[in-house]
Each structure stands twice: as structure tokens, then as C-alpha cells.
Amino acid sequence: MAATVPASGGEGEVVGNQEIESLIESLPKLPFLVEGHIYKYDGFWYIEDHLRAVLSCKKHFRFEDSDILLATFPKCGTTWLMAILYAIINRHRYPIGSEDHPLLTNNPHSLVRNFELNLYNKNAIPDLSNMPAPRLFATHAPALSLCDEVKNNSGCKVVYVCRNPKDSVVSFWHFLGKLKPEAASRLSFDEFFDSFCSGVITFGLFWDHVVDHWKASLSMPEKVMFLSYEQIIEQPDHYVKKMAEFMGCPFSSVEEDEGVVNGIVKMCSFSHLSQLEVNKSGRTQNGVRHDSFFRRGVVGDSKNLLSSEMINKIDRITEEKFSPHGLTI
Numbered sequence: 001m002a003a004t005v006p007a008s009g010g011e012g013e014v015v016g017n018q019e020i021e022s023l024i025e026s027l028p029k030l031p032f033l034v035e036g037h038i039y040k041y042d043g044f045w046y047i048e049d050h051l052r053a054v055l056s057c058k059k060h061f062r063f064e065d066s067d068i069l070l071a072t073f074p075k076c077g078t079t080w081l082m083a084i085l086y087a088i089i090n091r092h093r094y095p096i097g098s099e100d101h102p103l104l105t106n107n108p109h110s111l112v113r114n115f116e117l118n119l120y121n122k123n124a125i126p127d128l129s130n131m132p133a134p135r136l137f138a139t140h141a142p143a144l145s146l147c148d149e150v151k152n153n154s155g156c157k158v159v160y161v162c163r164n165p166k167d168s169v170v171s172f173w174h175f176l177g178k179l180k181p182e183a184a185s186r187l188s189f190d191e192f193f194d195s196f197c198s199g200v201i202t203f204g205l206f207w208d209h210v211v212d213h214w215k216a217s218l219s220m221p222e223k224v225m226f227l228s229y230e231q232i233i234e235q236p237d238h239y240v241k242k243m244a245e246f247m248g249c250p251f252s253s254v255e256e257d258e259g260v261v262n263g264i265v266k267m268c269s270f271s272h273l274s275q276l277e278v279n280k281s282g283r284t285q286n287g288v289r290h291d292s293f294f295r296r297g298v299v300g301d302s303k304n305l306l307s308s309e310m311i312n313k314i315d316r317i318t319e320e321k322f323s324p325h326g327l328t329i
């Protein structure tokens with residue numbers, strides 16, 4: 001059943017309406033580091049395009065019980081987890097190891113629709129009627145504020161992946177240099193770092209984003225799974241199995257014996273994906289170079305850029321924000 005397009009709407013209907021525009025105008029805003037402004041909505045900071053898309057989604061999108069939503073703060077492993085979740089969910093349609101697997105010829109961002117980047121960003125209601133179940137979506141917006149179904153009683157599930165903020169901020173900085181080289185060249189890393197730490201950055205504050213999902217995973221463990229990039233790097237086979245169980249499609253013992261789990265881990269590994277022709281060239285529909293999603297793909301690369309003062313600052317914030325909730329990463 002595809003219940004996404006509301007009765008009044010059809011594909012392509014413009015949803016940027018007065019209600020949304022008035023709300024945006026009423027929000028606190030600041031000049032954004034890179035260009036334009038950044039707006040505070042529901043406790044988090046958004047650039048205008050993302051905000052409009054998220055508000056459109058809240059207004060028009062309805063989750064189905066079988067939907068899976070990947071939620072991440074930017075640069076925390078989105079591309080990798082898109083690939084893993086896509087491979088798990090679609091393994092019967094697209095057997096692992098087959099020569100025509102879609103992940104071999106498509107960047108993961110082309111296979112998974114992201115709410116604020118390629119689903120609602122054209123201010124139009126997308127037609128999702130031919131998406132097979134389970135539908136897989138992604139977002140950098142806080143999942144619980146995206147749509148009431150996520151916190152209410154529907155069956156849709158959220159896989160949330162966090163990452164050590166030191167690696168996340170460094171990854172974000174390098175990405176910005178590729179995404180908007182001119183804007184990035186006018187900025188120092190110190191300025192970018194301070195914005196990250198104060199939260200005035202797309203989808204910031206990082207720590208609140210993580211804590212909200214952590215708390216949701218504790219209160220609704222059947223609905224929200226909380227993982228970290230570092231955990232998955234450490235034990236990929238184990239977490240691929242956990243994700244499949246959580247999503248309601250566990251691996252059979254025959255599949256395990258046949259090496260399907262390890263096949264997914266290998267196919268989605270940094271060394272494999274980053275070397276595929278499709279990921280070395282080409283761009284997403286928003287114009288982002290595919291190769292900008294693949295840089296080093298390791299834990300701890302931040303030590304090459306962060307000063308000891310920066311490390312102390314970020315560790316102090318992490319301790320203050322996470323320890324009251326029993327969260328360590």
C-alpha cells in the first residue's frame with residue numbers, strides 16, 4: 001500500500017505554501033558560515049532548503065508500518081549505512097555477489113531517498129507509489145521531529161548511527177571543501193570548528209541530535225536502533241546481523257553458511273565502494289560529487305587536524321552532554 005501522496009495532492013504538486021513560508025519567517029535565524037542563513041526550528045539549525053523540505057515532509061509524508069528510516073548527523077556514516085541497509089533489505093531481489101547488483105553501478109545516495117536532499121527538496125510532493133516495501137529512507141534531520149508516526153504507534157523503524165564528533169567535524173570540514181570550495185576557502189577551520197561546537201551548523205547541535213536518538217532507543221528499543229560508526233567498523237558482521245534482525249528480516253542459517261553477511265560487509269566496505277567507477281565519478285541529482293562521500297573511512301583521522309585545545313574542548317562537551325544519559329562513544 002502506498003499512502004504517501006495525500007488525497008488532495010498529485011505528483012509534482014507544489015507544497016511550498018504560505019503556512020510554511022510564514023513559519024520560516026518567524027524563526028530565529030543567523031547568517032550561515034557558508035552562505036545565506038541558518039534557521040532554528042524545533043531546537044535544531046537548518047539551512048533554508050532543508051528546512052522547507054522537512055516542513056513539507058511533516059505536512060505531507062505518512063510513514064507506512066514497514067518503512068525503514070536511516071537517521072544520521074552529517075558525516076557520521078550515512079553513505080555506508082545506506083549501502084548496508086539497502087543490501088540487507090533487497091538481498092532476495094538482488095542477491096549478494098551478483099554481477100548486476102545495483103550498488104555496483106549506483107552511488108548509495110541514488111538508491112536511498114533522503115527527505116531533505118532529494119525527496120521534498122523541490123517543494124513538490126513526490127510520487128512514491130511504485131516503491132516496493134520495505135521502503136528505505138534517510139534523513140539528517142532529527143528523526144523524531146520529522147513525522148509524528150515515528151514517535152507514535154506506527155511500525156516504521158529508525159536506524160540511527162552516530163560517530164565520534166571529532167571525526168565527524170573533521171570529515172564535515174573536508175566535505176565542505178569539496179562541496180563549496182570557494183565558500184570554504186573564505187573560512188578557517190577554527191571558525192568552522194567553533195560553529196560545530198556551538199551548534200550553528202546544518203542539523204546542529206551534534207550532541208543534542210545524538211542524545212535525542214539515544215533516549216528514543218532506550219524508551220522504544222523495538223522502534224529505534226542506536227549504533228555508532230566505530231562499533232560497526234569494529235564488528236561489521238555482528239552489526240549487519242543485528243540490523244537485519246531489528247528490521248525484521250534476519251539472516252537464515254543457510255544464508256549465514258553461504259557467507260551472505262560477510263558478502264554484504266565486503267560489498268559495502270570503504271575499500272570496495274570507493275573504488276567503483278560510479279563512486280569515482282559522477283554527481284548526485286543535487287550536484288554533489290560522488291567521490292566527496294568517500295575520503296578515508298577510518299576511526300581517529302581527526303588527530304591529524306585537531307589541536308590539543310580543540311580535542312579538550314570537544315571531549316569536555318561530549319562528557320557534559322552524554323554522561324548524564326549514560327552514553328559513551
Ligand SMILES: Nc1ncnc2c1ncn2[C@@H]1O[C@H](COP(=O)(O)OS(=O)(=O)O)[C@@H](OP(=O)(O)O)[C@H]1O
Pocket residue numbers: 072073074075076077078079080167170171172174175268269270271273293294295296297298301
Ligand atoms: N563504506 C564506508 N565505510 C566506512 N566509512 C565510509 C564508507 N563510505 C564513506 N565513508 C566515510 O563516511 C564519511 C562520510 O559520511 P556520510 O556518508 O555520513 O556523509 S554524508 O552526510 O552523507 O554527506 C567519510 O568519512 P571521512 O573519511 O572521515 O571523511 C567517508 O570517508
